Amino acid sequence: MTVEEKLRSAIRDVPNFPKxxxxxxxxxxxxxxxxxxxxxxxxxxxxYKTQNLDAIAGIESRGxxxxxxxxxxxxxxxxxxxxxGKLPYEKISHDxxxxxxxxxxxxxxxxxxxxxxxxxxxxxxxxxxxAEAAAHLIQKSGGNVAxxxxxxxxxxxxxxxxxxxxSDNITSFVRY
Numbered sequence: 001m002t003v004e005e006k007l008r009s010a011i012r013d014v015p016n017f018p019k020x021x022x023x024x025x026x027x028x029x030x031x032x033x034x035x036x037x038x039x040x041x042x043x044x045x046x047x048y049k050t051q052n053l054d055a056i057a058g059i060e061s062r063g064x065x066x067x068x069x070x071x072x073x074x075x076x077x078x079x080x081x082x083x084x085g086k087l088p089y090e091k092i093s094h095d096x097x098x099x100x101x102x103x104x105x106x107x108x109x110x111x112x113x114x115x116x117x118x119x120x121x122x123x124x125x126x127x128x129x130x131a132e133a134a135a136h137l138i139q140k141s142g143g144n145v146a147x148x149x150x151x152x153x154x155x156x157x158x159x160x161x162x163x164x165x166x167s168d169n170i171t172s173f174v175r176y
Contacts, residue, residue, distance in 0.1 A: 003043050006036055007174045011152065025152050025176070027123055031065065040173065041066060044149065045073045047171065053146055054116040057081050059105070059134050062123035066151065070121065079111040079118065081134045092140055096133040105133050112141035125150040125172060128159030135166040152176065 001009075010033060014024040030036055044066065057079040058067030064080070071078035084093060084104040091106040112118060118138045120131055125148070135145045147169030153159065155175050163170055 003039050004173055006039065007151065010036060011174065025124060025154070027062065027065075027151060030151070037066075040151070041069055041073065043173070044070050048119060048149075049074060051119075051146065051169075052117055053119050055079050055112065055118045055143075057107075057111075057118050057120045057134060057138060059120065059122040059130050060086070063121050065123065067121035077111075079107060081105050081107050081120075081137060092137060094133045094136045094140070096129050096136075098129060099127065103130070103133075105130065105137065107134075107137045107141070109141070112138055112143035114142040116143040117146040118143045119146050119149060121149045123151050125153040125159040125163075125170075126157050128157075128162035131159070132162040132166075135163065139166075147171070 010029045012026040012029050014026050017024040053074060053076055055077045056067050056071040058064045060082045068078045084106055087106050087108055090109045092109055093104050093106045095102055095104045120134045122131055125131060131148055138145050145166040147167045148163050150172040153172035153175045160170050
C-alpha cells in the first residue's frame with residue numbers, strides 16, 4: 001500500500017464540522033499512528049532533500065506537525081507562521097480574506113533572511129488563503145517561496161490557483 005493510500009484510509013471525514021454542509025478532513029488519526037507518521041515524514045524528506053531549501057515555514061497550527069520534524073530531518077531552520085498576537089518578538093503581518101471575514105497572520109522579522117529559499121507547509125489546502133498570506137510574508141522579508149507542501153488538497157476549491165504566482169512546486173499527498 002502506498003503512503004497516499006495509507007493516508008487516505010487514515011483520514012477521517014467529519015460531517016457538518018465546523019458548520020453545516022462542510023465535510024471536515026480530520027488528520028488526527030495520522031498523529032495516532034507513529035509508523036504512518038514516520039512514513040509520511042520519510043516521504044517528505046525524500047521529496048525535498050535535493051531541492052536546495054534553506055528553511056521550512058509551517059502555518060499554525062497543524063502546519064507545525066510535519067513542518068518542524070521535516071526541517072529537523074533536513075537540518076534547516078523552521079519558521080513559525082502564527083495567528084495575530086501569538087508571537088512575542090518583533091513581527092510582520094499580512095491580512096487576508098476568509099470565506100466569511102478576514103484574518104491576520106504574523107512571522108518574526110528575523111525569521112527569513114534575504115534570498116532564503118523557503119518551503120511553506122500546512123496540513124490542508126482548501127481555498128489557498130492562508131498559504132497565499134504566508135507566501136506574502138516570506139516575500140515581504142526578502143525570501144523566495146520555493147514551493148508549497150500539503151498533506152491534503154481539496155482540489156474542487158481551486159486553492160492552487162492562488163499559489164501558482166509564487167511557485168509551481170505545489171505538492172499534496174492526498175487529493176479530494
